[in-house]
Amino acid sequence: MRTEKRFILFFAAATAFCCVLCVFCSVLSLNRMRDNNNQAVIQLISNIRAHDNEITDVEIMQILNANANTLDTEKMLYSFGISKADWTVKISQTDSMTVIALSSVACLICGLSCLAFFARYRRHQLNKLNKLTNYLAKINRGDYDLALDNNSESDNSKLQNEIYKTTVTLRESAQRSAQSKEELKNALSDISHQLKTPLTSVIIMTENLLDNPDIPLELRQDFLRNIYRSSNHISFLVQSLLTLSKLDADSIVLKRHSEPLSEVFSDVAQSMAIPAELHRISLIFEDNGVLLQCDKKWLCEALFNIVKNCIEHTPEGGTVQMKAESNSLYTKITVSDNGQGIQKDDLPHIFERFYKGKNADDDSVGIGLALSKAIIEKSGGTVSVDSEIGIGSTFIIKIFHLEK
Structure with missing residues (x-):
């Protein structure tokens, strides 16, 4: 005025x-x-x-x-x-x-x-x-209906539409922030739960060793083996969580080079040689001479967790196979086993963090497949799984070719 x-x-x-x-x-x-x-x-x-x-x-x-x-x-x-x-x-x-x-x-x-x-x-x-x-x-009261009958080319109408879009964007941002806080809260709760059991076990067994210097040698060795196993479990969990956090924060930069998948499969097979031997599982890979633009280290990490999951759910004498195929659009890597399969109710959640299926081992933390999924998506690909009870599971990875 x-x-x-x-x-x-x-x-x-x-x-x-x-x-x-x-x-x-x-x-x-x-x-x-x-x-x-x-x-x-x-x-x-x-x-x-x-x-x-x-x-x-x-x-x-x-x-x-x-x-x-x-x-x-x-x-x-x-x-x-x-x-x-x-x-x-x-x-x-x-x-x-x-x-x-x-x-x-x-x-x-x-x-x-x-x-x-x-x-x-x-x-x-x-x-x-x-x-x-x-x-x-009206929008601040929560009524986000866009008055389409008032839309025109006038400056006032354009300003109204821009206010609407800005308000909706702020609302979505607030919702995402609230959702992120809720996810962080749940993640911290899950992490606390996952770390609590092995840490408690390590503390109790260590206290027993310290408080009872005359403990029998055999029992002492059992305690030390349990401490070692729990420490490895904690180390794996912490490393996996740190990797997931880095992937979420987009702080990991993948260095892509043309890599023969034969070398990738060979590295994964060597890393899983001991667990496969202990479970008497045969590891077979078929690379078909495929070359892939990828970060070898991180792709091996993703395949390692998937192969590990297959080995853990395949009975003795079973087989885990890695196979590669390529076309003009993407390279497909399949990891299949002839194990017990995945329950139908578990399939939609198998890649969720800290999700443990009905057939999961007691030592499972439900983070390996989530980590593999995050790495594959970071590599510009997708991952899915098909499974039948009693027949086995097949993980299908598609990594799309980079535009030249």
Whole structure:
């Protein structure tokens, strides 16, 4: 309102200045016209006397002040050899004041009209602003319906749509933030639960070893083996959680090079050689000479966890096979086993963090497959699983080729 009042005062002052300037210019113009008319009258009288020396001053005045119509006056002047271009009509003092007054009135009316138009426009803008304010208050109350009937190309409509989009974006951001906090809370709870059991076991067995120096050697060795196993379990869990956190924070940069999958499969097989031997599982891989643009270290990590899961759920004498195929769109890697299979209810959740299926081992923490999925997606691929109870499971990895 303060800006509007300043504008009105400025506009009124400008209108008054224009009126004064108009009057001043009108007076100057009329004085110039009067001087020109006087010169024209003098020239007219001189012309009349030059054509008729016998004409009197009275007759000349009668001609100049004649009330006859324009046509009669022109004929009369023409009889003296004077054309219309040689004379002008005299403007009286009354006519001059009339012109000045009309000019001022016209200027004033124009200014008032502009002021009225501005006031109406301002009122119209205030109505739009009030509607926009009410609309924003409506959105803040949680009503996010977009008024499609008000959409147009006007600036007000565009601003309304932008406010809507911004508000929805902020709402979604707030929802994602709340969801992230909830996920973090659940993750911390899961981590605490996963670490609590092995840590408690390590503490209890260590206290027993310290408090009982005469403990039998065989029992001492059992305690030490359990401490070692629990420590490895904790180390694996911590390393996996750190890796997942880095992947979530996008702080891991994959360095892709053209790698023969034969070397990738060989490294995975060597890493899983001891667990496979202990479970009497045969590891078979078929690379078909496929080359893949990938980060070898991280791809091996992803395959390691999948193969480990297959070995743990395959009975003795079973087989785990890795196979690679490639086409123009992607490279497909399959990891299959002839184990016990995955329950149908577990399939949609098998890659979720800390999810343990019905057939999971007691030592399982439910993080290996989640880590594999995160690495594969970071590599620009997808992973899925098909499984049948009693027949086995097949993990299908598709890594799409990079555009050249």
